[in-house]
Amino acid sequence: MNEIVAPLAKTGYLGPEINLVFAMLIGVGFGFFLERGGFGSSRKLTAQWFGKDWSVFRVMFSAIVVALFGIVFLDLLGLMPFERLYLNHTYLVPQILGGLMMGAGFVIGGYCPGTSFVGFASGKLDALVYIIGLLLGSVFFGEAYDLFAPIMEMGDMGNITLPEFFGLPALVVGLMVLALAAGGFWAAAKVENLVKDK
Amino acid sequence: MSNKEITAQPYWPNLLAGIGLGLVLLMAYYIAGRGLGGSGAVTRVGAGLLNLVAPEHTGGLEYFSRYIREGKVSLNDWLVFQTIGVFFGGFVAAMTAGRFGKTIEHGPQITAKQRLGWALLGGIIMGIGARIARGCTSGQALSGGATMALGSWVFMLMLFAGGFLAAIFFKRLWL
Numbered sequence: 001m002n003e004i005v006a007p008l009a010k011t012g013y014l015g016p017e018i019n020l021v022f023a024m025l026i027g028v029g030f031g032f033f034l035e036r037g038g039f040g041s042s043r044k045l046t047a048q049w050f051g052k053d054w055s056v057f058r059v060m061f062s063a064i065v066v067a068l069f070g071i072v073f074l075d076l077l078g079l080m081p082f083e084r085l086y087l088n089h090t091y092l093v094p095q096i097l098g099g100l101m102m103g104a105g106f107v108i109g110g111y112c113p114g115t116s117f118v119g120f121a122s123g124k125l126d127a128l129v130y131i132i133g134l135l136l137g138s139v140f141f142g143e144a145y146d147l148f149a150p151i152m153e154m155g156d157m158g159n160i161t162l163p164e165f166f167g168l169p170a171l172v173v174g175l176m177v178l179a180l181a182a183g184g185f186w187a188a189a190k191v192e193n194l195v196k197d198k
Numbered sequence: 199m200s201n202k203e204i205t206a207q208p209y210w211p212n213l214l215a216g217i218g219l220g221l222v223l224l225m226a227y228y229i230a231g232r233g234l235g236g237s238g239a240v241t242r243v244g245a246g247l248l249n250l251v252a253p254e255h256t257g258g259l260e261y262f263s264r265y266i267r268e269g270k271v272s273l274n275d276w277l278v279f280q281t282i283g284v285f286f287g288g289f290v291a292a293m294t295a296g297r298f299g300k301t302i303e304h305g306p307q308i309t310a311k312q313r314l315g316w317a318l319l320g321g322i323i324m325g326i327g328a329r330i331a332r333g334c335t336s337g338q339a340l341s342g343g344a345t346m347a348l349g350s351w352v353f354m355l356m357l358f359a360g361g362f363l364a365a366i367f368f369k370r371l372w373l
Contacts, residue, residue, distance in 0.1 A: 103360020109320015133321020
């Protein structure tokens with residue numbers, strides 16, 4: 001058995017320079033699909049928050065499902081061990097506060113960070129101003145870090161996944177996510193019709 | 199560009215765009231062992247700019263000092279390259295779909311100038327929020343969602359809750 005084991009940049013198949021070239025190519029794909037999905041437009045994006053257009057939800061969840069099953073199957077086949085992948089650490093309090101803030105920031109600013117790059121790349125000046133805001137916000141956070149530091153490690157649960165938390169196999173949780181997405185798509189279509197009729 | 203309404207192609211169906219994005223995300227894990235990011239590169243560039251203006255001050259900041267090696271903030275970084283790619287990919291997609299055009303998008307109840315003010319405010323809130331949560335819609339929701347990180351799923355839930363809640367108070371901006 002001599003399979004190619006991923007991630008390629010961590011198993012010696014790709015050097016650090018080539019990894020950066022791939023980073024750019026992966027970014028090109030990311031930006032391309034975001035734009036084609038309509039996410040270079042703040043009006044299309046924010047229609048999500050008024051229930052009128054659930055594209056953000058549908059695109060996000062179909063992307064998550066595809067990547068999730070890819071990751072689970074590659075792990076089961078031994079082609080990409082899950083432990084080698086970067087996993088977001090769970091700090092409940094900052095993730096709850098940051099999530100709420102970013103939901104509000106999304107409505108007020110019209111974009112999320114990734115989509116604002118695509119908005120600017122398609123000529124939207126509001127996206128450029130939003131990006132300047134992002135820069136200012138990040139710098140403010142760094143300047144005022146003492147203010148945020150006390151909450152940054154609150155609710156620390158370590159590197160924990162949903163399968164570990166629920167004590168279920170990854171494939172089962174994957175199927176639950178798939179069911180959640182399917183149910184969500186069905187409900188989203190209902191809500192869209194309801195809002196349209198109003 | 200004045201006739202872009204006539205020539206612009208329709209957006210792709212959600213499922214098609216989503217599957218494309220999902221495959222790109224999977225490729226990021228397969229190649230680099232990590233997911234996608236939106237806000238990370240902005241923070242690095244912010245640290246770099248601040249370091250240019252006030253190097254001693256920046257080096258003394260607990261949060262930014264980690265970005266500094268030998269007095270400089272290196273832009274030879276995975277997320278920086280990925281983000282340059284995002285601009286390029288977005289540009290190519292918009293151009294080839296006939297959607298590129300210098301505009302300011304805004305709701306019917308506010309002016310373009312007002313929209314810019316709100317965009318700045320939203321960006322600032324998002325910039326701070328992304329640092330608190332250690333990632334944004336890309337790094338937490340998409341990437342953490344696909345790797346089933348518990349905290350990222352909590353984040354995603356809160357992002358949607360925050361969005362729907364804020365929409366009640368900021369209807370005027372978009373409707």
